[in-house]
Amino acid sequence: MASTETDILVDADKLHTLGVCALESVGVPSEHARMTADVLLASDLRGVESHGFAHLADFYVGRIRDGRVNARPDVRVIAESPATVTIDADRALGFVPGQIAMSKAIVKAKSVGVGMAAVRNSTHFGPGFFYAMMALPHEMIGWAFTTGGNIVIPPGGARRTYGSNVIAFAAPRREGWPFVLDMATSVVAGGKFEIAHRRGATVPEGWGLDPDGQPITDPEIYLRGGGILPLGGIPLFGAWKGFGLAVMTDVLCGVLSGNGASATVQRGASHFFAAMRIDAFEPLNEFYDRMEEMIEKLRAAMRLPGQEPLTFAGEQEWALAKERREKGIPHHPAVIKALEEMCRACGIEYDL
Amino acid sequence: MASTETDILVDADKLHTLGVCALESVGVPSEHARMTADVLLASDLRGVESHGFAHLADFYVGRIRDGRVNARPDVRVIAESPATVTIDADRALGFVPGQIAMSKAIVKAKSVGVGMAAVRNSTHFGPGFFYAMMALPHEMIGWAFTTGGNIVIPPGGARRTYGSNVIAFAAPRREGWPFVLDMATSVVAGGKFEIAHRRGATVPEGWGLDPDGQPITDPEIYLRGGGILPLGGIPLFGAWKGFGLAVMTDVLCGVLSGNGASATVQRGASHFFAAMRIDAFEPLNEFYDRMEEMIEKLRAAMRLPGQEPLTFAGEQEWALAKERREKGIPHHPAVIKALEEMCRACGIEYDL
Numbered sequence: 001m002a003s004t005e006t007d008i009l010v011d012a013d014k015l016h017t018l019g020v021c022a023l024e025s026v027g028v029p030s031e032h033a034r035m036t037a038d039v040l041l042a043s044d045l046r047g048v049e050s051h052g053f054a055h056l057a058d059f060y061v062g063r064i065r066d067g068r069v070n071a072r073p074d075v076r077v078i079a080e081s082p083a084t085v086t087i088d089a090d091r092a093l094g095f096v097p098g099q100i101a102m103s104k105a106i107v108k109a110k111s112v113g114v115g116m117a118a119v120r121n122s123t124h125f126g127p128g129f130f131y132a133m134m135a136l137p138h139e140m141i142g143w144a145f146t147t148g149g150n151i152v153i154p155p156g157g158a159r160r161t162y163g164s165n166v167i168a169f170a171a172p173r174r175e176g177w178p179f180v181l182d183m184a185t186s187v188v189a190g191g192k193f194e195i196a197h198r199r200g201a202t203v204p205e206g207w208g209l210d211p212d213g214q215p216i217t218d219p220e221i222y223l224r225g226g227g228i229l230p231l232g233g234i235p236l237f238g239a240w241k242g243f244g245l246a247v248m249t250d251v252l253c254g255v256l257s258g259n260g261a262s263a264t265v266q267r268g269a270s271h272f273f274a275a276m277r278i279d280a281f282e283p284l285n286e287f288y289d290r291m292e293e294m295i296e297k298l299r300a301a302m303r304l305p306g307q308e309p310l311t312f313a314g315e316q317e318w319a320l321a322k323e324r325r326e327k328g329i330p331h332h333p334a335v336i337k338a339l340e341e342m343c344r345a346c347g348i349e350y351d352l
Numbered sequence: 353m354a355s356t357e358t359d360i361l362v363d364a365d366k367l368h369t370l371g372v373c374a375l376e377s378v379g380v381p382s383e384h385a386r387m388t389a390d391v392l393l394a395s396d397l398r399g400v401e402s403h404g405f406a407h408l409a410d411f412y413v414g415r416i417r418d419g420r421v422n423a424r425p426d427v428r429v430i431a432e433s434p435a436t437v438t439i440d441a442d443r444a445l446g447f448v449p450g451q452i453a454m455s456k457a458i459v460k461a462k463s464v465g466v467g468m469a470a471v472r473n474s475t476h477f478g479p480g481f482f483y484a485m486m487a488l489p490h491e492m493i494g495w496a497f498t499t500g501g502n503i504v505i506p507p508g509g510a511r512r513t514y515g516s517n518v519i520a521f522a523a524p525r526r527e528g529w530p531f532v533l534d535m536a537t538s539v540v541a542g543g544k545f546e547i548a549h550r551r552g553a554t555v556p557e558g559w560g561l562d563p564d565g566q567p568i569t570d571p572e573i574y575l576r577g578g579g580i581l582p583l584g585g586i587p588l589f590g591a592w593k594g595f596g597l598a599v600m601t602d603v604l605c606g607v608l609s610g611n612g613a614s615a616t617v618q619r620g621a622s623h624f625f626a627a628m629r630i631d632a633f634e635p636l637n638e639f640y641d642r643m644e645e646m647i648e649k650l651r652a653a654m655r656l657p658g659q660e661p662l663t664f665a666g667e668q669e670w671a672l673a674k675e676r677r678e679k680g681i682p683h684h685p686a687v688i689k690a691l692e693e694m695c696r697a698c699g700i701e702y703d704l
Contacts, residue, residue, distance in 0.1 A: 008607075030646070047703040053672050062558050065555035077440045079632065079633055079634060081464060081465035081629070081632040082434065082435075082464035082465060083435045083461075083464040083465040083466040083627070083632070083677055084466060084629075084632040084633055085433075087633055093381060110465050111434075112433060112434035112435040113433035113434060113436035113468070114436055114466045114467075114468050115436040115466075116465070116628065118633050118634075125668045131459075141604075141608070143602065152447075154650055154653055154682045155661050156655055156656055156659035156662060156664070157653050157654055157655055157656065157658070157659075157662070158654060158656055159653055159654045161627070161649075161653040162650060162657075166490040168599075169600045171600075171607070172402070176669075179592075179599060179603065181591045181596040181597070181599070181600055183590075183596060183597075187584075187589055187590050188590070204589075205587075206589055207589075213656045222492045230593075231583065231584060231590045231593055232539075232583060232584065232590070233589055235554055236558075237539055237556075237558055237559075237585055238535075238539050238540070238583050238585075238594075241533075241535045241583055242583075242590075243665075244521075244533040244535060244595075244665040245519075245533070245535075246533060247533070247646075247650075247664065247665070248521045248523075248533055248647060251493065251521075251523045251531065251643070251646075252493075254634045254642065254646065255523070255639060255642040255643055255646060256628075256630065256634065256639065257634070257640075258633075258638050258639075259575075259641065260640065260642055260645060260646075261645070261646035262651070263646060263649040263650050263653070264627070264642075264645045264649045265648055276436070276468065276608075277433070278436045278608065279610065280431065280433040280435070280436040281431055281436055281470050281608045281610075282431060282438055282470075282608065282609070282610045287607060287608065287610075289602070290606065290611075290612055290613065290616075291607055293604065293612060293613070293700040294599075294602060294603075294607060294612075294613035294615060295615055297508055297513075297613070297615040297616045298599075298615050299511060299516060301506055301509050301511055301513040301615070302509055302510060302511045303508055303509055304508055304509065304510050305564045307508035307509075308508070310506050310508060310509070312599065313592070313595075313599065324620065
């Protein structure tokens with residue numbers, strides 16, 4: 001996450017503008033282009049480079065060009081009740097149905113206390129935190145789940161079989177960083193292997209297996225078709241829990257939306273969202289008081305020598321986003337070069 | 353979970369009757385006694401001995417006698433919206449507000465598609481699976497969360513600080529075993545240390561630490577005040593995810609109910625429940641078809657040599673419950689003796 005001396009600092013707003021222009025140039029409607037750039041920018045601001053502008057050129061613009069993603073989708077509601085909605089995404093860029101679905105969940109939560117949305121026939125929606133966090137300005141708790149690429153190995157297996165299914169959860173605080181969990185249900189997300197590979201580093205034994213079931217430390221073996229273990233790693237340390245959380249996510253996203261679970265589909269993604277209005281359960285002030293008490297009490301627990309103070313999911317990301325908003329977002333020169341080339345190919349002005 | 357030659361087989365219905373009588377004899381209303389015995393029996397049937405009749409005498413009857421649990425509680429609704437309810441359990445046996453709350457969530461889900469219930473001021477409710485599974489006969493998905501005893505160590509710490517917070521999730525199938533995940537957000541539940549201790553066995557390094565932060569293999573050190581690591585164990589293998597899931601559970605149960613998160617309270621428990629009507633999202637037949645496809649596809653994935661076929665959360669428990677319902681529930685002679693003594697002390701007939 002740290003910037004290095006070779007990284008180039010880029011202004012957040014300029015990056016956003018460039019993203020919108022590039023997406024519009026390949027046929028994405030302006031509103032959808034803005035929604036996409038919003039998520040990519042939030043990822044870069046919070047240090048989730050694997051879901052940021054580094055992949056705009058090859059991944060998102062590329063997939064639209066080759067038709068794997070539908071640039072002009074008809075995102076439509078196919079079932080609805082006072083607290084629920086099911087949406088068909090028509091192979092849209094996942095950012096778009098993701099935001100539409102979570103917005104609908106929030107509207108329903110305003111009305112009846114809770115709103116849920118299941119989305120089928122979608123594609124990669126980037127990081128889960130973005131959608132869970134959409135609940136926060138409404139003084140709601142947000143949940144976002146998604147299926148991911150089929151890179152995870154079931155306990156006792158050796159082959160990548162099901163998705164790196166993600167659970168994201170956001171709860172507001174009275175002020176400062178909100179609690180924002182955003183986790184793959186595998187030991188690590190696939191991006192960690194990619195980062196190690198780029199750096200020429202090894203990965204710890206216990207993250208993944210080769211297709212014969214042997215533990216790997218060379219990230220290239222993963223990239224050539226190895227798989228990642230479920231959270232917990234081996235059964236003795238909780239692999240069945242990681243696998244269970246992944247199946248739970250598949251039931252919510254893949255089964256309940258009608259999409260089909262991750263293991264049963266080759267491409268695309270399905271999602272699930274929930275928004276819960278806090279003041280339907282208790283007065284807001286009580287919620288915020290209890291949040292602070294929890295954080296203080298956990299923070300006060302004894303630390304081992306040499307350990308930093310305890311941090312919470314979303315805390316460091318919040319600080320990083322503030323810093324990057326002010327000072328700029330560091331990107332590797334290769335990313336900047338790819339964005340420059342993308343601009344040329346799209347026939348738009350490059351201005352970073 | 354396996355019965356040994358020294359275990360005594362007990363009839364399920366007789367065990368249930370004995371439980372109801374014993375609880376009534378210490379002042380628990382009949383309806384609450386039945387609700388409690390239902391959960392204890394379901395635990396024993398599914399092989400979750402740590403939450404079954406083995407603890408009736410010392411734990412439940414004992415806690416009522418010493419006043420730590422309120423035998424005649426006023427379980428009341430303190431906030432309500434079309435999709436949500438908040439309940440104060442008045443220090444009841446957790447089984448009672450647990451079932452009341454989940455029943456209310458189910459009624460709300462029937463009406464608006466989703467129902468959620470947060471419960472404060474409760475006590476141990478046994479295993480989460482029971483409440484999540486209450487959704488199944490209604491063709492709903494069920495979720496149950498609870499705070500637990502403060503036995504888990506935050507990443508970078510050494511002292512038991514927060515609860516072994518539990519996530520349970522149940523989804524129906526057209527027939528046969530339903531998918532039922534029921535997991536503590538720690539590497540293992542505290543009961544695993546107790547079982548190892550009873551057997552004179554060690555525990556694997558990586559489950560827990562002593563109060564100085566040293567890894568332990570002697571379960572007695574845990575029982576004397578050591579702590580359990582979060583799911584994931586150490587940060588390199590996902591401890592922050594386990595910690596994050598535990599905080600999520602604390603937000604849902606402890607913060608949203610107004611109870612206070614696990615780390616902030618000395619005793620008692622808080623819970624959170626959700627029920628989701630499947631046909632609000634999609635036709636039931638489609639849901640069941642997608643469930644079967646998921647299971648078949650995962651089951652078809654290559655197994656490592658010597659591995660059994662892949663099983664799913666709840667599958668073995670379902671088979672075990674069927675077997676135990678027919679053949680009886682194995683209990684250690686010491687448990688039988690304790691139940692016998694409890695009957696004498698309660699002045700009720702012993703008939704197992």
